[in-house]
Amino acid sequence: MILWLTTFGISIVSALVPFLPIEFYILGAGASEPGVPAAVALGIAAGAGATVGKIIWYEVARRGAGSRWAQRRLSQPKIKAGYDRWVDRLQGRPWFGIGVVFVAASAGIPPLLVVAAVAGVLRMPLWAFVPTVLVGRTIRFTALFLGVDVALH
Secondary structure: HHHHHHHHHHHHHHOOOOOOOHHHHHHHHHHHOOOOOHHHHHHHHHHHHHHHHHHHHHHHHHHOOHOOOOHHHOHHHHHHHHHHHHHHHHHHHHHHHHHOOOOOOOOOOOHHHHHHHHHHHHOOOOOHHHHHHHHHHHHHHHHHHHHHHHOOO
């Protein structure tokens, strides 16, 4: 239980701080707790923690979208064009946004931190964002924990 809670906590911190990747932690934790059930449980803990961290990024971006700083950035033609392009892509097409978030959550391309912030600015519905991040991150981290287990045991 302590390893599960530690994994959950570290994954929150890792989701908030981009230069602290959880993958290094997974190598150590996966080596200390062998077996498929442990890998799945730890993958769920890491996925849940990462989701909490990305919800924070989402909310910060959503609430900050109306700030003077954000409005100054959006007044720049290149930034505004990119913003408008994403709004056009997502408007009326929730599955497109869900797909982008899922790929970012499970494969890391594009980086999920950036995608979480963009989803917040574009006001992607939380009912779509949260489960998509949770499932994608849980799949990614469970696969990593299973990979460590296979490699070492």
